[in-house]
Amino acid sequence: MAKPSPNDRKYTREHEWAKDEGGETIAMGITDYAQEMLTDVVYVELPKVGRKVRQAEPFAVVESVKSVSDIFAPVSGEVVEVNQALEAAPELVNKDAFGEGWIARIRISHPAELDALMTAEQYEAHIKVAPR
């Protein structure tokens, strides 16, 4: 069973989380529900630092043994850091999707986009009715 989605961040319908880091950046990754659906993650294609992304644009790829999935930018902005640890240990996405398995940090250009994402409660309701 998937771990509960923490209240300290927002969620997309595509199963990404975005956590406001108190300044102008957010950290993002995929939800525990998403990693469970994907099964064993064996490769993460990280975006380049400095890449400008628009909200909902595919900008990273997570490959499991069975499938390949696009990861969408939860907000528009610039990629300022990526989780290099995933290159050697992609399984961190399975082990700790909400923590050590984070994927990228984005300097947010339109803060309203973050506010408009789903709350944890809304996301939990979303995965009950719309499993991927």
Added chain:
Amino acid sequence: MRKTPLYERHLALGAAMTEFGGWTMPVQYTGVIDEHKNTRTRAGLFDVCHMGEIDVEGPQALELLQRVMSRNLSGQQVGEMKLSAITNERGGIIDDVTVYKRGREHYMVVTNAATKEEDTAWILKAKEDFGITGAVLTDRSDAVGKVDIQGPLAQKILSEIVEGDLPGLRFYHAMDTRVGGMSALVSRSGYTGEDGFEVYAHAGRIGEIWDLLMRIGDPHGLKPAGLGARDTLRLEAGMMLFGHEMGETVTPFEVPYGWITDLDKEFIGRTALKKQKEEGVRRKLIGFELVDRGIARQGYSVLAAGEKIGEVTSGTFSPTLGKAIGLAFVPVRFKDPGTEIAIEIRGQRVPARVVALPFYRRKKSGGE
């Protein structure tokens, strides 16, 4: 979507289910890599009730099968099992099947799940076309359940509940026996590259056999394994999957099935295959590994010198080798191990290398 007799058990085990060949099947229970490694090191239990079982019986059963099978079955002994292709007039593969000789005039053909109806229709048509009256086909798939137990501890576990001399059962041989008191057919064979067994029993009793194996296998580390692990295991072992490496436009000589194709006997497709053999094939199935990071998937382009030369038929991350591997068709001049190719992954050219098959070969124990 059809359900196997073990469906409720998979749900109770928390399996993620998927569609395969018209059936709802478990893709994984705890995780593909975990189930894969457990099968390589201890033992895995697989639900393969979705496969088709067709009995062919009668004084002309062999004559009929010889017409449709690429393999020469004339020397097959009772209790022996043979891998064979069924080919069309052009030599294309309609299915790859195993043929069990169960009695002097009794064969069982085990088909892939999705191809069973077509195989049956094909064999019936051959029966008509060649005027063979002394053979009867019976589709027993609904009445037959099947589980595979695979891995280095498979024999030890199954021995506890099987009657007869299991250690004495040779590779690709079968015996009629009892498993947990229930009548069953057991063969030493499988689809993982490990030692192991395929167990056929009545569909109504296969659940009891599954439960029994789970219980007595538990102290040995037996775990259920889903289609996800079945796919990575067979791919590491260089085994082909119908619909990926094989189909009606692929001939046995293009994939490593020349050894099950006997051009010295009459069968449908022989003329085309004989011609192909004389002229030489243009493309070959090869194994490759990625030199750089990424994973190749079915349908991705194979490149050489920037040009597309072929397509990936299966690709995955190999849990045993810890790298990305795959199978692909390439023109014959690229077939030799060591040849440098590339796989196009999301617009990027990822360097790859042709390697000899299989990717993984188990270390044989003393008794085999």
